[in-house]
Amino acid sequence: MQKNAQQWIDNFLLHLNNERRFSPHTLSNYQRDLNGITSYCDTVDVVEWSMLDAKHVRAWLAYRHRQGIGGRSLARALSALRSFLRYLIRENHLKNNVAQGIQAPKAPRKLPEPLDVDEMFRLLSPIASPIESPVASAVEPSRNPKSALLVLRDNAMLELMYSAGLRLAELLSLNVGEIDLAAGSVEVTGKGNKSRVVPVGRYAHKALVLWQQRRSELANNGEAALFVSQRGGRITARAVQQRFRQRGIQQGIESRVHPHKLRHAFASHLLESSGDLRAVQELLGHADISTTQIYTHLDFQHLAEVYDKAHPRARKK
Known part of the structure; x- marks a missing residue:
């Protein structure tokens, strides 16, 4: 593609980062997906975005499918392309979104795997001493004088x-x-740069108070981030x-254990206790309730297991 065609992708990614505050992970996926369609366009002599049409998009999806790319990844790539073309229309560079009516192959719905309540209680059990494990010692030496501060920070995170069901990027x-x-x-x-206010439970409140009392010992002067690294700046996703x-x-x-498992646990435990799908949707910040409904399938899976174990007429193995 011509150089200015690639420049439009760069401008779009800046827009997502600065105005819509997409996470670095999502931006990386979008960039990879859009670079993929650009590479494909080079093979079919599409040198400008205005030359792209629906048959090119379908052929690109079929090509990626033959390469073994799964339905979920194809759906994400198609979503990235649709969003990009909408941006070009908004910027008066295109008239039509040729990807709008095209569907990617359906991916099997993968249920989240949350930690159960007992596992969450174990995970959240406070620890007063520095983390001592082969994995930990490679990352945070046990002799680190800041170890006690890091434990307070970790407890709060x-x-x-x-407590709040946050995404990692939100934290x-x-x-x-x-x-x-x-x-x-x-x-x-x-x-999408959408704000919401979420209540903080008493255990999280206590952990935050303890962390905020000591945060200044770790944070650089003038650092606004709530959670900071050993070097005093905003903590990274990898850390x-x-x-x-x-x-x-x-x-x-x-x-x-990874951060998103805590969000899954928040949603599934709250839904199991309350049954209020709309409230859970609001707390999670889901724009579409169908995204939240995946947790009802998870809850049903649990109920089905209880039924199979307890009901005298269940289909037991």
């Missing part, structure tokens, strides 16, 4: 993610001023993932 972007401890709430900026994984190992959690 874990409790807040489970990372939090600033000190967005936590209202007096009101017991946190203001979150989620996908949070590593720390949560270490915590899971130390607390004897068999499955691998």
Whole structure:
């Protein structure tokens, strides 16, 4: 493609980052997907976005499918292309979105795998000493004088993610001023730059108070981020993932602990207790309730297991 065609992709990604506040992970996926369609366009002599038509999009999807790309990845790539073409229309560079009516192959719905309540209680059990494990020692040496501060920070991050059902990107972007401890709430900026206010539970509140009392010992002067790294700046996604994984190992959690599992646990535990799908949708910040409904399937799966074990006429193996 011509150089200015690639420049439009760069401008679009800047728009998503600056105006819509997409996470680095989502931006990376969009960039990879759009670079993929650009490479395909080069093979079929499409040198400008105005030359792209529906048959090219369908052929590209078929080509990627033959390469073994799954339905979920194809759907994401098609969504990225639709969004990009909408951006070009908004910028008066295109008239029609040729990807709008095209469907990607359906992917099997994958249920989330949340931690159960007992596992969550074990994970959130407070630890007073530094993390001691082979994995941890490679990342955070046990002699680190800041270890006690890191444990306070980790406790606060874990409790807040489970209490408020935050996405990892939402946790990372939090600033000190967005936590209202007096009101017991946190203001979150989620996908699409949409804000929501989520209540903070008493355990998360206590963990946040303890962290905020000591945060200045770790944070650089003038740093706005609520959660900071050992170097005093805003903590990264990779650092949070590593720390949560270490915590899971130390607390004897068999499955691998990653940040999104806490969001899944928040949703499934709350839905199981309340049955209020709309409330859970609002708390999670889902624009479409069908996204939240996946947790009702998870809840039914649990109920079906109970039924099979307990009902005298169940289809037991």
